[in-house]
Amino acid sequence: MSKVWKYGDSVNTDMLFPGKYTYTCGTAEEILPHMLEDLDPDFAKGAKAGDIIFAGRNFGCGSSREQPTVGFKAIGIKAIVAEGYARIFYRAAINQGLVLIECPEAVQAYKEGAEVEMDIDAGEIIIDGQKFNFPLLPKEILAIRDAGGLLAYTRNKLG
């Protein structure tokens, strides 16, 4: 079963990945040990493929650094469900092929230990049997995410 990691409002990029490592850690291997270092020291050790992140408003605010999205993708995070995202983080996540769900009702309904299921393509998330719908991305943008990220998409285009 997916483990859920739950965080609050305005989790900024310094909390997700400290700025002091920005110019010394670029690859997934270098990034992973520092993920969420100043927010939740258990995350880097415990997060596994298929896990889900729940968060409040303005998730990923701050710097344009993309290491947090590269790290989440490398771990295999199934989806991030938040009340809202900062725009550069949102864009960076699409560019890594990461699934971001904006659904304040689902975040508010989630209580620790609740069972979470989702149908990403249908725009549905079910929390302890209660169904919530979230808006799907426009098809132009889904094409980037579904190619596995922007560089894969660009390479397909350039040939």
Place this chain on the structure above:
Amino acid sequence: MGKTFAEKVLAKRSGNDSVVPGQIVMIKPDHLLMHDNAAAITAKIKDDLDKHGVVSKQLPVIVIDHVAPAASEKTATNHQDIRKFVKKFDIENFFDVGHGICHQIVFEKGLALPGGIVLGSDSHTCSYGAVGCFSTGIDRTEAASLILTGETWLKVPKTIKMTLKGQLQKGVSAKDIILHIIGDIAADGATYCSVEFWGDIGQLSIEDRFVISNMGIEMGAKNATFPVDKVAVEYLNSIGLAPSDYDAVWADDDAEYYMEKEYDLSAIEPVVACPHQVDNKCLAKDLSDTKVDQCLIGTCTNGRLSDLVAAANILKGKKVHPDTRLLVLPASRKIYEEALDMGIIKTLSEAGGVILPPGCGPCLGAHQGVLAPGEKCISTANRNFKGRMGCKEAEIYLASPETVAASAINGRITDPRTVV
């Protein structure tokens, strides 16, 4: 119905007669800004570059500023990789260590034009709204793709109209205006939105506008833009750009806004953003019991000549309090040299300030000026996030250069109106 600034620029640049908020458009930016992260960006597409090359040698603007000069073998190697890329692909706009902070360089070199579009792999790329340019931040992967294709998508944003009314009081500056606005609207109050500034803006210099546009991202904005008025035209003239060199765009009077806000500038007092969020607004006069271990004047927000002059006016003939330390980083070599000629650097040094090379370092804890656990820093930077200056047990307070200079004298947070 009229159109907003963002709607007009994005329509013009996407080849559409008109666009509406929410619409996805394809655009080709005038420039793509990168800094030290150009090493990581170009490494992502090493093989693709060998196969396809760069889409245009005029597109990239690269400034080494974040860890400059290099602080370690790793960061020195990053710089070396960037220089190799620049030589190999004959990149036209490259500015090595010592030129200054990327946003200031783009500004000084006239690389951001009214009515133009600049994207940058740095969140403070929104700064060029000061000269009526549509500019916004992107991630490294997107920058890598742009080097190869020169093209990307943008979602047409909704727009917030902010009207600034009244006369700013003595001792209060542009930094106080934007910290006041962010405190009001909240750190996500303008998320995904384009922000336009209207009203009594003639009193704001181009440097003041840069401070305000620079911090647009701290309320979540995509871009934060001023009209190209007499002040902007005079600035552009001073860097060799005539009105015929650009195609300025501004919103129609009957444009449709998502939200409208009005701020009375005459009522704004010196503001401090307390730890650990930029919207945690307090007044300097209420924080006089807060001792500070470090005071920082500089960064892309407040490292320009007028900021150094404001600090020097307060610190002239005074000494930095023995229980604190003052760091000063001019935002560019040009500013550094002007400040030298004016005797500003000497004044700040005589007061006990440490003059650092033009660059970003301390602001993001990457290089110099790192804090120790339990320390407090008052800074003219744009972010006070936990851990931002290299230590998660330290605290950062954001303020104007006037407030930071006054605080350096007293070793405690000080309303600058009490020392002028």
